[in-house]
Amino acid sequence: MEQKKKILLVEDDAALSGVYKSRLLMEGFDTREVNNGEQALSAALEYKPDLILLDAMMPKISGFDVLDILRNTPETKNIRIIMLTALSQPKDKERAEALGVNDYLVKSQVVIGDVVERVKYHLGMVTPDEGQQQNAS
Secondary structure, three states: OOOOOEEEEEOOOHHHHHHHHHHHHHOOOEEEEEOOHHHHHHHHHHHOOOEEEEOOOOOOOOHHHHHHHHHOOOOOOOOEEEEEEOOOOHHHHHHHHHOOOOEEEEHHHOOHHHHHHHHHHHOOOOOHHHHHHHHHO
């Protein structure tokens, strides 16, 4: 049987985190949630997720710093990372891209289904074409 893909959900808003976690579990992902940057870094090493959904604004260490550290750590540099953030400024997106993020989603502009589609896309579970069609409906 195929190993479940592992998602690390890094989100300090407990309500939002809960919604995302239950949806990802429903979609068949092995999901772990943490709520600050420090936990995100230790979980990335210990849990070895296939993909990290990363909030930008968090206590202790920001999502940008987490992204930077993960990309500069040999064990975590190839983990796919999607930033899911309230920051909609182009400069924030550019900063994330410069740090090596795989995708940048603004919370106010996506619904959870979109996020799940992007997760599946980055994990190679849907073709880009499939992703496009579902967005059209």
